[in-house]
Amino acid sequence: MIGLAQVLPGLATPAVAASLVEVTSFGNNPGGMRMHVYVPDVRPANPAIVVAMHGCGGSGPGFYSSSEFAALADQYGFVVIYPTATQQAGFGNCFDTWSEAAKRRGGGSDPVSILSMISYVQRQYGGDPNRVYATGSSSGGMMTNQMLALHPDVFKAGAAFMGVPYNCFANAADYPPGASRCTGGSMDRTPQQWGDAVRQAYPGFTGVRPPVQLWHGTNDTFVPYQLLQETIEQWTDVFGLSQTPTSTDTPRAGWNRRRFADTTGTVRVEAYSIQGAGHSLPSAGMAASAIAFFGLTGTPPTTPPVTPPTTPPTTPPTTPPVTPPTTTPPVTGACSASYRQVSSWQGGFQGEVTVRAGTSAVNGWTVGLTFPGGVTVSQLWNGTLSGSGPAYTVRNVSYNGAIGANGSTVFGFLASGTASTPTLTCASP
Structure with missing residues (x-):
């Protein structure tokens, strides 16, 4: 596990809670993305930054409402960036993990837009450049792996929910369900082939790569569960680790965890198989485990520190989407x-x-x-x-x-x- 971050002692919830704010001008934006940011009222002078990314069809505000990251930010004093993707590839509002521009460091598209958002938070709120983290669900989980591969010098760690390995999609035509070799189950590469894809993303990198936490439901058929193993093989190869875990346990009922540590005992890859879950992560408590993996909480909590959101998610992790339904006049009856x-x-x-x-x-x-x-x-x-x-x-x-x-x-x-x-x-x- 990565080292614990410095946390302000006794962070208290202010009388008037912070709110989600849209930033309309944050810098270079080749992906045409929207940016929302949640800045807790109580935070250190140089807060950590968590980039939290929605699934296809979702939005930054939707992921803010349907996940626990903002409540955890209030508790632990980090800033959350909620990007909204606008790319179309059979689905709508997906993070671009298929184009050549998005798969090339500095090539453009969504990864460059996300970096601009991070730079904005560092300038505007004193965000700590040494404590930047990525997380996301489905399309956002895929982009989490993408950002860790392309920019290991920017991110300290990542947590991908229901993602796929970096460079899994050949192009835009390979992205939609039913047509995709990646999510259709045809991408059975060797660990070295997966690892080479990451190494080639930034061939000059010589620093310490960010640890990665992976989550997948065993009953997920939309982004098939077998892709968890492919992603494990990618990252363990990148870290020079065996595909055999150094430890296994069940921290909660139905959460089967595998850990892959290096020779110093530091966990570099952590993978959760959620028994019986479909394409529906993260569920209650999982965001807290991700934040603990990042080192932002002190110790991993055994129970969720917050209650599930009262505002329901309006889009699932992999919905494509679009415009909201037309206004319906008030109805009578139940x-x-x-x-x-x-x-x-x-x-x-x-x-x-x-x-x-x-x-x-x-x-x-x-x-x-x-x-x-x-x-x-x-x-x-x-x-x-x-x-x-x-x-x-x-x-x-x-x-x-x-x-x-x-x-x-x-x-x-x-x-x-x-x-x-x-x-x-x-x-x-």
Whole structure:
């Protein structure tokens, strides 16, 4: 584990909490990205910087709302950068990990934009250049591995949730599901081949490379679980380590951890297999474990230091997306549900359902979805799925059951079959 960072003793939550702020001019921005930053009111003079990156279809504000990094920033006094990607490659709002420009150090696209954001925080808030970290989910996890490969001189460590190895995608055509050799399971390279890709990203680098923490659900079919092993092989080869872990344990139920340490006992690669999880990370407590791996908390917590967010995530880690649903007038009665198709590809599609309260608040909701034959829901987020095709039931989860009068919440899903609009019902107890 990397050395523990200096943390201000007794950081307290201020009476008026900090807020997410958009920065419209932060420097060179070849990726055309948006930047949001969360700066805790109580922080050291030179705070650490964490770059937290969303999945396809998401946004910086969405990842701010749906993850625990901002609450941890309040607790430990680091600054969080939330980039919003705008690249399109079959999906929308994905971090560019496929283009030649993005795979070349200093080549342009999103990596250069992210570096500009980091420089802005260093200038504006005194961010510590020796304590810069990367983390992200799905597309953001892929970009985490990309940034560690391209810029080991910038980042101190990284934590990638549901990512893929650096240089896994050949080009933009290789990115969308159904067409991708990378996420289609065809990328079985040797550890040395994976490691060579990283070494060639910055051939002149002679310093200490940043340790990496990896997370993946064993039931993930969207970014298949087997890619965790490919990523382990990449980074262990980069560090000159065996692919056999130096230790294994289960720090929490269902969290199977493998650690790969060097001859000094320093953990360089740490990999979590989350039993039964699909494409839905990070879940409660995982951000805290990532921050502990970075050395920003003192010791890894055994329970989440914060409660799950009260604002539900509005986009999943790998949704493509776009414009928000059109404004719906207030409805009467318990609740209503509306559907929009977010994206489609050969053999599958992604949908999003907005659940809206009527003129009175609701405390719990149940949505029925009935599809034409041949449609099977394979992944769902922000709800609990039951049933089998063509009829499904989705119930709220703990953090999004209560909806204020005329308010709304969103759940999303991935499905196989021909893209089609389901018949919807909504009921509230």
